[in-house]
Amino acid sequence: MTEGATQPVLRATLEDVARAAGVSLATVDRVVNRREGVRAKTVARVEAAVAKLGYRADLAAARLARGQTFRFAFVLPTGSNSFMTNLSEQVARTADWLAGHRGFIDIHHVDVFDPDVLARALENLSPAYQGVAVIALDHPRVRAAIDELVARGVAVVTLVSDAPSSSRVHYVGIDNPAAGRTAATLMGRFLAGREGTVAVIAGSLSLRDHTERQFGFHQILSSEYASLSALPVIEGRDDSDRTRDLTAALLARHADLRGIYCCGAGNRGIADALEASGRAREVVWITHELTEHTRRFLVRGTLDAVINQDAGHEARSAARVLLAHCSGEPISPDQERIRIDIFLRDNLP
Known part of the structure; x- marks a missing residue:
């Protein structure tokens, strides 16, 4: 030396x-x-x-000495939602880290918009799983399926969208009402006193994250920006084709449409409709999740702001929480808190 x-x-x-x-x-x-x-x-x-x-x-070494391993199921949506695709990729990357801690992940893709399909997927999971992370619908059938898993000794973590009255052990995701309030404040300030209507597009109001975001949005818009009125929420099921048609109809019907808040996905459809209408620089558009598509729309100027949650942090947090729960280890609340990020064209990472 x-x-x-x-x-x-x-x-x-x-x-x-x-x-x-x-x-x-x-x-x-x-x-x-x-x-x-x-x-x-x-x-x-x-x-x-x-x-x-x-x-x-050395907890991993202790598990190795005891011959102890854990297997977790991550139940994620089907479809082409860019954020969910990114989340699935991040879960796969997390699986590599978790394997070093004697934990293993299987990913199951199901239609989370259908409560019966999602509930059946949870009910039919192998008894070999000690933990489950699921994009949850806050629906009686889904809550019952979660409760049955927990009653069998399976740790369940809700991911991105919560079912708080179920027996799940932890929710991994942002504060969605706060995210909606943030979007409303941005909308009100961007429009700077202009009068007119604002459209709200959700994926599904059966998803608690979408419901809570639109609740927070309406809460601030109605109380602090009297010159703006929100139209009834419409549901695009996070499908770009369906959302494009809905957005085109909104633009045709409402000459006074000043803003669009998308609290779900389907953003490629919104961008197509705005560009086709010639009103892309006139209508303020705020949405969720920084993806390759929303990044491009921000740079182009079609999109004004993105409310983001870190998919990698969420995947790692869900794995850490499941591992800690199954091992009887404590978690660090600060480490597992998922923050809300705001991205404009000027601060893209």
């Missing part, structure tokens, strides 16, 4: 703790794993050695 080079920092082992405390390895193992049968003075000595050496348990 050259002069002035720093010594590598080695992780303390159970053997190091046993040597420092002057006890056997078996005694240290009992203390660290909170098992009974060790005298209080010995426990204190071991804990002092743990603190002095900065010992942290």
Whole structure:
């Protein structure tokens, strides 16, 4: 080693703790794993050695020693929704990380807009799964399927869209009412006192994230921007062709249409309809999720703002929460909080 080079920092082992405390390895193992049968003075000595050496348990190694593995199912939507495609890719990448922690992921694609199809998919999952992450519909049939899984000892995490009255152990996603309020504030400020109507396009009001976003949007628009009135919510099922037709009809019917807020997907359809109408630079358009398509629409000037959630963070968070729950380990709430990002053309990453 050259002069002035720093010594590598080695992780303390159970053997190091046993040597420092002057006890056997078996005694240290009992203390660290909170098992009974060790005298209080010995426990204190071991804990002092743990603190002095900065010992942290290697949980993956412990699972390996016990021959313990976990298998998780991620139930994601079918279709061409760009954000969901990105989320699926991020889950696949997370699977590589999770495998090093003795956890394994299978991805199942189903029609999450249909409560019967989604519920059947959950009901028919293999009993080999210890945990499930699902894009949830807040529907009685789906809630019942989640509750049945939990009753069987399966940890269930809702991902992106929640079913809060179910027995799920954690929700991984943004604060959707806050996201909707943020979109309304941006809309009101972009329109700067202009009078007219604003359209709200959801994928499905059966998806709680879409419902909560439009609720937050209406909450702010109606209370703080009296010159603007929101039209009834329409549902495009996150399908670009369907959403294009709906948007074209809105533009034809409402000469005073000043803004469009899309709280779901189908953005390629909205862009096509706006460009075809010749009103793309006149109508303020705000949507969700930064994808290759919404990025292009922002740069082009067709789209004004994107409310984003980090798909990679959500995939990793869902895996961490499931692993922690099945291992009996604590989670860090701050680490698992999914933040709301706002992207304009000027701050694209």
